[in-house]
Amino acid sequence: MYEKFEETIAFVQDICKMVDFRQISDKKVHHRIYSEFDMILSILQRFEKEIYFMATKLIPKEAFDFFRNQGIKQFETKGADGQVYTMNFSSHTYALKTALNKGVGMKKYMDRFLDLDHITVLKFKYCLQTEENIDPRTSTGIPNAVMMEHCIESLANYINDHERYISRYFYLAWAFEIVNGMEYLHYYHIIHRDLKPDNILLNHIGMIKIIDLDRATSEIRKDNLPMSVMGSYRYMAPEYLAPSDYKIPTDKKIDVWSYGVILWQMFTRKRPYYSVENKYAIETGMYQKLIGESNKYPQLDILPETPEPLKLLIQKCLAYKAEDRVTFDYIYENFVPPGRSIITTSEGGWKEITRQKCGIESADKQYEHYTAAAIARFLDIKEDKKLWSHKQLMEDICRMIN
Numbered sequence: 225m226y227e228k229f230e231e232t233i234a235f236v237q238d239i240c241k242m243v244d245f246r247q248i249s250d251k252k253v254h255h256r257i258y259s260e261f262d263m264i265l266s267i268l269q270r271f272e273k274e275i276y277f278m279a280t281k282l283i284p285k286e287a288f289d290f291f292r293n294q295g296i297k298q299f300e301t302k303g304a305d306g307q308v309y310t311m312n313f314s315s316h317t318y319a320l321k322t323a324l325n326k327g328v329g330m331k332k333y334m335d336r337f338l339d340l341d342h343i344t345v346l347k348f349k350y351c352l353q354t355e356e357n358i359d360p361r362t363s364t365g366i367p368n369a370v371m372m373e374h375c376i377e378s379l380a381n382y383i384n385d386h387e388r389y390i391s392r393y394f395y396l397a398w399a400f401e402i403v404n405g406m407e408y409l410h411y412y413h414i415i416h417r418d419l420k421p422d423n424i425l426l427n428h429i430g431m432i433k434i435i436d437l438d439r440a441t442s443e444i445r446k447d448n449l450p451m452s453v454m455g456s457y458r459y460m461a462p463e464y465l466a467p468s469d470y471k472i473p474t475d476k477k478i479d480v481w482s483y484g485v486i487l488w489q490m491f492t493r494k495r496p497y498y499s500v501e502n503k504y505a506i507e508t509g510m511y512q513k514l515i516g517e518s519n520k521y522p523q524l525d526i527l528p529e530t531p532e533p534l535k536l537l538i539q540k541c542l543a544y545k546a547e548d549r550v551t552f553d554y555i556y557e558n559f560v561p562p563g564r565s566i567i568t569t570s571e572g573g574w575k576e577i578t579r580q581k582c583g584i585e586s587a588d589k590q591y592e593h594y595t596a597a598a599i600a601r602f603l604d605i606k607e608d609k610k611l612w613s614h615k616q617l618m619e620d621i622c623r624m625i626n
Contacts, residue, residue: 319373344402346433378421380422394430406434414442415442416437418436421490429593460481460507466511477546479552509522537555571584
């Protein structure tokens with residue numbers, strides 16, 4: 225394996241020395257280089273992380289630029305932290321996030337996030353670093369790109385497309401998977417700080433993937449001071465929005481608040497605080513009660529038809545004071561009652577209480593099999609005897625769709 229690895233790296237290096245990548249037009253050469261680079265990545269999957277970092281130093285900047293310009297097409301959009309592309313190889317399709325400012329923001333991926341391994345947290349495959357980011361004195365550097373799992377669309381895209389129906393199966397599967405992934409992140413002391421539908425992706429079968437840990441921070445802190453505010457204000461907890469002068473402590477429960485907002489938004493298909501357009505009014509209104517300047521604050525109107533256990537869960541997530549808020553551990557362990565209230569509702573009844581404008585038949589067919597299977601797994605995990613009959617229903621649905 226090591227010999228093949230060295231041969232492959234040597235081939236790419238030789239090509240880099242001999243060819244001006246900007247002038248390549250021969251498609252056979254393109255294919256050969258892509259194949260070799262793909263082989264490098266496949267081989268590197270079998271090595272320890274440290275060996276991978278050592279190996280990527282051998283791939284010159286010219287080669288990276290070539291793959292970026294010739295083998296990658298733009299996927300998402302350019303943001304404050306970088307730009308995301310689709311990277312197609314013969315064996316895999318990846319998402320490639322390039323960093324701005326020579327990849328300074330990528331260091332946390334290299335230090336912490338490559339080790340994350342959970343089915344509903346987007347998997348970071350590799351960090352890529354080029355020669356311009358390497359210190360010649362130490363032969364070390366900061367990566368300027370990270371390769372990730374490839375997904376189809378964001379949860380926000382689905383929620384905001386009112387011509388697509390969110391069935392009770394979709395709602396339950398996605399709600400439970402977000403809890404599952406966030407419980408995992410919190411177990412490893414990672415606070416997301418920007419949890420929202422835009423930062424939750426759906427892969428090609430409809431599985432949830434939590435993304436964008438650029439703003440994540442550690443739960444373990446030497447002091448009890450508030451964190452610097454990052455994220456989207458419509459999903460922020462009151463204590464997180466308070467100015468630092470007030471020294472209101474924040475912790476992992478800011479993510480629980482964001483989850484409560486997402487549950488509300490998936491149910492209503494509305495933008496949080498849709499009737500308030502002024503950002504300042506939302507931000508100040510949210511924390512003024514905490515500091516004793518007001519008794520009122522913007523609230524999400526929970527539909528009266530919402531199943532009672534689900535309504536109670538949303539309310540527990542949106543408890544104004546952090547100490548009254550539940551944790552993701554609690555939500556995971558107590559998900560059966562809201563799950564039962566959702567799955568035992570008929571689809572016609574679900575459409576009526578959620579007030580969705582589109583028809584039931586407009587649910588995305590490519591996601592139906594996965595969400596049904598996810599609920600069957602959920603029922604297996606929770607081992608709730610009252611739900612066993614519904615487990616059989618889910619398995620029947622899986623067989624029918626498949």
